[in-house]
Amino acid sequence: MIQQMTPRERNLAMLVGVLVVGFATIMLSKTFMRNFRQLKSQRMEKSFALETMKTLIQERDLWVQRDQWLKSKQPKLENAGSAGVNFLEEIQNTAKAHNVIVEQPVINTVVNQPYYQSVSVGFDTKSSGPELVEFMAAAQGQAKFTVFKTASLEVAKNDPTQMAGRFTAERWFAPKEPR
Amino acid sequence: MKKVPRQSAAFVFPGASGWRVRLPSGQTTSVQALDEAVATLPAGATVHLALPCHAALLERMVLPSIDRDELSGMVQLQLEKTLPYPVEEVSTDFDVISQEENESTLISVAANHAQLDQLCEPLRSRAVLPDKVTLYAQHVAASCAEEETVLCLWPEDGQLVVAICERGKLGYAQTISETDPAAAASELPAVLLRAEMEGVPTEFDRVRIEQGCGGLRDHLAEITGKPVEIFSFDAPLPESATNLVPSTWRDEKRKLESSGRLKARLQLAAMGFLLLIAGAFLYLAWLKRQVQALDLQIAQTRPAVEFQQEQQAKWQALAPALDQNRYAVEILNRLRDAIPSSELKFTKFDFKPNDFKLDCVAPNAELWTKMTDKVRQDPVLSTYKLKMDPPKIETSGVTFTISGTL
Numbered sequence: 001m002i003q004q005m006t007p008r009e010r011n012l013a014m015l016v017g018v019l020v021v022g023f024a025t026i027m028l029s030k031t032f033m034r035n036f037r038q039l040k041s042q043r044m045e046k047s048f049a050l051e052t053m054k055t056l057i058q059e060r061d062l063w064v065q066r067d068q069w070l071k072s073k074q075p076k077l078e079n080a081g082s083a084g085v086n087f088l089e090e091i092q093n094t095a096k097a098h099n100v101i102v103e104q105p106v107i108n109t110v111v112n113q114p115y116y117q118s119v120s121v122g123f124d125t126k127s128s129g130p131e132l133v134e135f136m137a138a139a140q141g142q143a144k145f146t147v148f149k150t151a152s153l154e155v156a157k158n159d160p161t162q163m164a165g166r167f168t169a170e171r172w173f174a175p176k177e178p179r
Numbered sequence: 180m181k182k183v184p185r186q187s188a189a190f191v192f193p194g195a196s197g198w199r200v201r202l203p204s205g206q207t208t209s210v211q212a213l214d215e216a217v218a219t220l221p222a223g224a225t226v227h228l229a230l231p232c233h234a235a236l237l238e239r240m241v242l243p244s245i246d247r248d249e250l251s252g253m254v255q256l257q258l259e260k261t262l263p264y265p266v267e268e269v270s271t272d273f274d275v276i277s278q279e280e281n282e283s284t285l286i287s288v289a290a291n292h293a294q295l296d297q298l299c300e301p302l303r304s305r306a307v308l309p310d311k312v313t314l315y316a317q318h319v320a321a322s323c324a325e326e327e328t329v330l331c332l333w334p335e336d337g338q339l340v341v342a343i344c345e346r347g348k349l350g351y352a353q354t355i356s357e358t359d360p361a362a363a364a365s366e367l368p369a370v371l372l373r374a375e376m377e378g379v380p381t382e383f384d385r386v387r388i389e390q391g392c393g394g395l396r397d398h399l400a401e402i403t404g405k406p407v408e409i410f411s412f413d414a415p416l417p418e419s420a421t422n423l424v425p426s427t428w429r430d431e432k433r434k435l436e437s438s439g440r441l442k443a444r445l446q447l448a449a450m451g452f453l454l455l456i457a458g459a460f461l462y463l464a465w466l467k468r469q470v471q472a473l474d475l476q477i478a479q480t481r482p483a484v485e486f487q488q489e490q491q492a493k494w495q496a497l498a499p500a501l502d503q504n505r506y507a508v509e510i511l512n513r514l515r516d517a518i519p520s521s522e523l524k525f526t527k528f529d530f531k532p533n534d535f536k537l538d539c540v541a542p543n544a545e546l547w548t549k550m551t552d553k554v555r556q557d558p559v560l561s562t563y564k565l566k567m568d569p570p571k572i573e574t575s576g577v578t579f580t581i582s583g584t585l
Contacts, residue, residue, distance in 0.1 A: 021452075032459050039466040046473035050480065057483045063490040070493070115496040136508035140500075147499045148507040151530040172500050 073143055077173035080110045083119045087171045091121060091139060098135040100127040108168075116172035120149065125165035126156065132163045145172045189220050192229035192315045192412075195334035195391045199412055207413050214301035226307055229315035230423070231335045232342075232352050234298060236262065236269075236289040237314075239351060239377055245278045254287050268292050272421035274317065276348045284378075286349055288314050290423045308432040309424065316352045317419035320344035322410070323387065328380050330403060333389035333412075339363050341370050343379050351379040360394030367402060499532035504559045510535050513557050514581070519549035526578075535563070536582040544570050547579050554581055 005013065077083055084107035095102045108120040125132060132153065140146050149168040156162040190201040197211040200219050210216045220226065238261060242253045254273050259266050273287040290312065302309065315335070323329040325347040333340055339358050343351040351374045357363045375381045386399050386407045396407045499505045507530040514528070514537055523541040530536075541547055547570045554560050554567070563583025570579035 025452075028456055028459075032463065035463050036466070039463060039470055042470045043466060043473065046470060046477060050473055050477055053477065053480045053484045057480065057487055060483055060487055063487050063494075066494060067490050070497070113496070115493045116500075133508060133511060136506075136511070140506045140508065145497075145500045147532060148530060149532065151507045152527070153511075153525075153529075154527040155525075172497065 071174075074116070074145055074174045075171070077110070077117050077119070077176075080117075080119075083110065083171070083173070084108070084121060087119050087169075088121045088123075091123065091169060094138050095125065095127075095135050098127070098138060099131045100125050100135040112176055113172075114175065116145075116175055118147075118170040118172050120168060120170045122166075122168045125167065126162060127165075128161065129163045132165055139169065146170070147172060188225040188227040188310060190227050190229065190415075191216050191309075192318070193231035193335045194412060195389075196337055201413075201415065205415075212301060213299065214305075217302060217305045217307055220307065226302065226309040227311040227313070228299065228302075228309040229313050229318055229419075230290060230298075232314065232316055232340050232354050233336070233338065234290060234294060235314050235423070236291075237349075237352055238287045238289075239276075239284070239379065240273075240287060241282060241284050241378070243282055245281060245283050247275075250275070250283055250285065254285070258287060258289060262289060264291050270295070270312070270423040270425045272423055274348050274419075274421055276345050276350050286351075288317070288421055288423060292425050292427070295423070295425060303428075303431075306435055308428050308435065310432075312423040313419040313421055314349070314423075316340060316342045317349045317421060318416040319387075319410075320349035321347055321417035321419055323347055324384075327384035328382060330383045330386045330399075330405075331388070332386075332392050332395060332399070333410075334358060334391050339392065341367065343374055343381070343383075345380060351377065360392070360398060363395060364398035364402065367398075504562075505532060507535075509559065513560050514554070517550050517553035517557060517560070519553065520546055522546060523550060534582065534584040536580060538578065538580050540576055540578050541570070542576045544572070544577050547577055551581065 088105050088107055092102050092105070103124040103126065104122075106122040108122065111118045111120065125135070127135065136148070136151070140148070147170045149170050150166070151168075152166045153163055156164040187203055189203060191213070192199055192201070194209055197209060198213060198216055199207055199209050200216045201207045202219070202221065203224065208219050210219065238258070240254065240257055242250055242257075244250050244253060250273065254271065255266060258269075258271055262269060269289045269291050271287060271289045273285045275283050275285045277284045295312065296303070299309065316331075319331050319333065319342060323331065323344040328346075328350075329344045331340075331342045331344055335354070337358065339355040341353050341355060342349060353370050353373070355363050355366050355370065357366060371381050383403055383405050386403050386405050387410050388395055388399065388407060390409045390411050393409065396409075399407050494501065503509055510530060511528060514525070514535075520541075523539055523546045525537060526540055527538040528535070539547075539550070541550075551567045554565065560583060563585055566580075566582045566584075568580060570577035
């Protein structure tokens with residue numbers, strides 16, 4: 001067919017062919033580059049994300065151990081009604097052991113949180129500064145799950161040698177529905 | 180009989196009727212027309228076309244030279260006078276039959292371009308251009324012994340060719356329209372007489388006829404008194420030295436070859452281009468597969484990450500109960516450790532799990548500076564966002580507040 005064309009027809013056919021191929025090349029190149037950039041970017045992002053995840057889960061064993069420790073150590077709320085009383089009694093015993101006078105105790109209702117059920121008691125104290133500090137140190141501890149929700153200490157108005165404290169202490173029991 | 184060199188081109192030559200095609204493999208077929216011959220040719224084969232006698236003009240000359248170049252010029256001049264066409268419209272060549280001291284006897288062969296184009300149209304329309312165009316009679320002559328004068332007869336395209344071969348060269352050729360042996364035999368003496376009048380030797384050493392002219396054998400034996408041999412179209416014949424290919428065909432063939440090369444290059448380029456595109460998109464497919472593999476790994480790793488994140492959130496939420504550095508007594512102790520002097524007194528300490536506030540009184544601002552510096556340097560207290568406003572100066576001393584928020 002090419003041999004039957006006149007030179008002009010051949011040149012025109014060449015020109016059209018070059019234009020078509022050029023256009024097709026440009027479109028294909030654009031498509032390729034667009035997809036290439038997109039995929040390359042995705043690959044980079046996902047590689048980074050995967051690396052981060054792998055770095056994160058390198059400590060998995062530690063967190064499994066912590067979870068098991070929590071499950072074994074965090075106290076279970078057997079009886080919501082008596083838990084407050086028992087907790088207050090424990091506080092009072094600890095205070096007594098450190099010569100801290102506990103006044104105006106209040107037992108609050110159980111509050112459910114995502115990671116714990118809190119049993120809260122409020123009370124005032126009167127004692128010397130060092131004894132108060134000892135009491136606070138004895139009341140809290142990692143295995144006790146006791147938190148001072150609020151603690152306000154000041155010099156007693158009527159006796160500058162004494163410290164007056166107002167506390168809200170909570171015991172954090174295991175949550176109702178374990179997560 | 181001369182030894183025939185192995186042919187590498189397809190040889191197309193006139194048969195008793197139509198054409199015969201001898202392929203490079205040696206196989207010979209008969210066709211009626213040249214367009215049928217094209218179908219038998221292998222792709223890309225070179226073609227050597229031998230013309231029938233009636234397609235060429237033969238002229239026997241005796242010229243006063245033995246130099247081929249001089250003879251060429253002389254032949255051209257002679258043909259300009261004798262040819263019925265302009266010299267530019269014919270392809271010519273000549274074959275030297277014999278040479279004396281300063282004289283050459285030769286036969287010129289001329290083929291009209293227009294007739295050649297018309298004859299070979301079936302070949303040219305299929306882009307098959309013969310590389311060589313010769314006269315079949317010259318091949319037959321080349322098969323005769325060089326030291327003999329041989330009378331050859333063979334059928335060509337419904338006619339009978341009578342050729343006188345001298346020294347292995349064609350000396351004279353004439354066609355007889357009668358193929359009937361008796362009628363042809365009756366015309367033969369007149370042909371021989373005409374040849375003798377042109378100076379062609381008619382004393383033959385032998386007679387050769389094609390096997391299709393077997394009916395003439397006895398007549399020829401009677402007329403010439405010489406032994407009659409049979410030869411076959413199927414037997415390969417020696418090459419002829421002449422070549423009547425028009426220069427336009429050579430140009431056309433060059434263009435065909437050039438466009439063939441261009442076509443091959445374009446095909447190669449197109450294949451390369453397609454391979455490149457295929458490779459590029461295969462690479463994209465591979466990248467996509469990698470991304471999908473990463474997605475799978477992420478999906479497989481996600482539960483472990485979510486478990487860990489959940490545990491971290493739980494531990495964070497329980498920090499006031501579990502982290503000693505978040506205990507009220509710990510904060511208080513660290514603040515006490517930051518007291519630079521016993522003259523500085525705490526007046527009030529308020530604590531919540533996420534913040535604390537300490538009111539102090541000191542005799543001078545220097546103690547406030549020292550205390551605030553120590554608080555900032557404490558590793559636990561510095562984790563809080565500390566707020567330490569300038570002290571208030573009062574009559575009893577300076578009072579200030581240190582607060583921290585997580």
